Amino acid sequence: MSKAVESTKTLRDELERCRTALAVERSNARSKVWRAAIQWGALLAIAGFVYRAVRSLAGKLTLADIDVHGSAGFGGAALHLMTSCATTEILGLAFGASGIVYGLLQQKLRGDVIKKYYPYMEQEQKAVDKDRTSSLLMPGGGTRPEDI
Structure with a gap:
């Protein structure tokens, strides 16, 4: 009878370890999904900002004239x-x-x-x-x- 009780206890311990391992694996899988979602979401956000910046200038003639003049203490030389x-x-x-x-x-x-x-x-x-x-x-x- 004691072997059956011991065997049952061993199986319960093994079942608990398996459940714990499964919970850890599920947690790791969730974190991988969230990490990928954040990375791709950030990439899409950046692409959206670039698109909006380029779209606002589309079809328009732009001219940027940047001139650097020497100031006091920072001469032309x-x-x-x-x-x-x-x-x-x-x-x-x-x-x-x-x-x-x-x-x-x-x-x-x-x-x-x-x-x-x-x-x-x-x-x-x-x-x-x-x-x-x-x-x-x-x-x-x-x-x-x-x-x-």
Whole structure:
């Protein structure tokens, strides 16, 4: 009799787990639907605003005359310098070089952090399983020379 009661209890627990899993899946499905609805709704709203802006100008002759004049402290020479091709090339080079330097510094920082925590990771792996080896990366996180 106790096996039947235990079996019934096990089945009830399994049924409860299944109901919980089903509720979680339904919730995930609802959130995916809402996320898609919001994304597509925003896209349609933007398209509607663009359509209304273009429709209001349809068939009309428009002329935009934008003139920039130098003001006090911002003379014509400074304006010419800001708009010259050489300035934009120098700015582009500066942004590109700063991006490369940033990437190299991030790579060095990542290597330093790996070097700092590598012994702890190895110690934790050995505590779980004495025969376990790491992913055979170098202590700095790099690939072994023989794997290249």
